[in-house]
Amino acid sequence: MLCRSADLIAEAHASGSGIAAFNVITLEHVQAVADAARRTGQPAIVQISQNAVRHHGGDVMPLAAAAGAAARTGGTRLALHLDHVEDFALLHRTAECGASSVMFDASRLPDAENIAATREAARWAHGQGLFVEAELGEIGGKGSAHTPGVRTDPADAARFVAETGVDALAVAVGSSHAMVSRTAELDLQLIERIREKVPVPLVLHGSSGVPHTTLRAAVKHGMTKINIGTLLNVSFTRAVRATLAQEPEVVDPRRYLGPARDAMTDAVADCLLALTTSDSP
Template structure:
C-alpha cells in the first residue's frame, strides 16, 4: 500500500523503529526492495534521487512504483531524494511522490530556511511531506553524491530551522558519509541526542551504507526514523555482474536480471532487519 512518508515515519517514531529508504534506479532494484519488505513485514521507502532524472523517466518510474506498492501488503512510500531544483520537486509532486527532499545544505542557515520554507508551502498544498537537511554529509568511497564538507548539525540551528520552515522530517549530519567509509567511522551519537532534544519531528540518517549495525541501532534509539541506503546495494549489484559475466561467456539478459535481483536482496534484508524493533 502506498502511504505518505510522514505517516510511516510518525509511526516509526512512536514505536521506536527505523525505516530504510533505498535508492532504486531499475525494475530489479525496485522489485527486490518490495519483495524483501513483504518477507520481513516491515515498511520501506522507495527513493529516487534528482541526479537520476536523466536516466530514469520520472513519470514512468512513479507509475510503476505506485502499481507495485498498491499490490503490496506492507506500507511503502515514494520519496524524492536530494533535490536541488524547484522544478524537479514540482515534477515529483505532480506524478505522485509522497515526499520530497529539498537539499539547501550548501547555503547559509537563513537562505536554507528561506528556500526550504517555499518548498514546504508548495508540497504541503499537495499533501506531500518534506525532508530537509542542515549540516553537510561528506562523500566517501564509491558514492555518486555531490561532495559535502562534513559540517555537523548544530542543535540550536536545527530547532530554529524546523520551527521556521515547518519541515516534516530532518536529515541530521552527525558524521556519517555518503558511500563507504575510507577510515574508522566517527559518528557523534551524543550530538544526535542533543538534536533529538531540540526538535520533535522524525530524524533522518543519510549514509547508511557501511555504518556499523550497532551504531544504526543506537541511532534509532536516539531519534533516527529513516536511514538512507544506496551504495551497498549498488556495490552488490556490480559485484554480481562482474562475477557472472566472468564465469559465463554467453548468458541471456533475463537470467542476468533475475540473478541481479537475487544478489541484492540479502543486502536489503540486512538493513531492514537492523532497523526493525
C-alpha cells in the same frame, strides 16, 4: 499497499523505532525493495533521487510508476519519496508521480538562501498535502552537511526547522554518502542532543556505510528515517561482475540482472531485519 511516507515515519517516530528508506535506480532496485519488504513483513520507503531522474532522461514518471505498481501489488506497506530534489520543477511533480513526500535539498546555497528556498518549498508542498524533509546544509557556515568531519549543531538544527517548517531533518553526525564499506562511526551523543532540541523526526543519510549495530544504536538515540542507497548498488554490481566472470559469453541481460536483483533483495532484507533486531542479550 502504497502508503503515505508521513504515516510510516510518524509510526516509527512515535514508537522510537526506525523506518528504512532505499534509493532506487532501476526496475530491479524497485523489485528488490518490494520483495524484501514482503519477505520480512516490514514497511519501507522507496526513494527516487533527482540524480536517478536525470539518469532516466529527466522524466520521473516511468520509475515512479514502477514503484507505485510494486507497492500496490506487493502485499506490504511501501511509500514513495523523492530524494535530494534541488529544483522546483521536479518538486512540483511530487504528487503527480505518486510520491507522498519529498526531500528538498538547498544545502548548496548560503545560509539565508537555503532557509528561504526550503521555506518556500515546504509552503508549496504542505499545500499539496506532502511531507517535507530537508538537509541542514550550510547553516552556520559549516559546509555541506555530509562533508567528512562536519557535524550539525543542535541549536542550528532547531532554528532551521523553526524557520522553514519542514517535517523531518537530515543531520550530519558522522555518516557520508556513497560509502562502500561499513566503517562510519556516528556521534550518538550528538544525535541525542539534536533530538532533544528538534521536534521533528531525524534522518540519517549515508547509512550504507554504518554497521548494523551502530544503526540500531542511532535509532535508540533518536534517529527515525534511515536512508540506504549505495549498499544496493554494491550488491548489484558485485553480482553482475560475478555472473559475467563465470559466463563471459553471456549477452542476455536477464542472465545477470536476475542475480543482481536477488543480491539486492538479500541486502535490503538484511537491513530491514537489522533495524528490528535488538542488541540486548
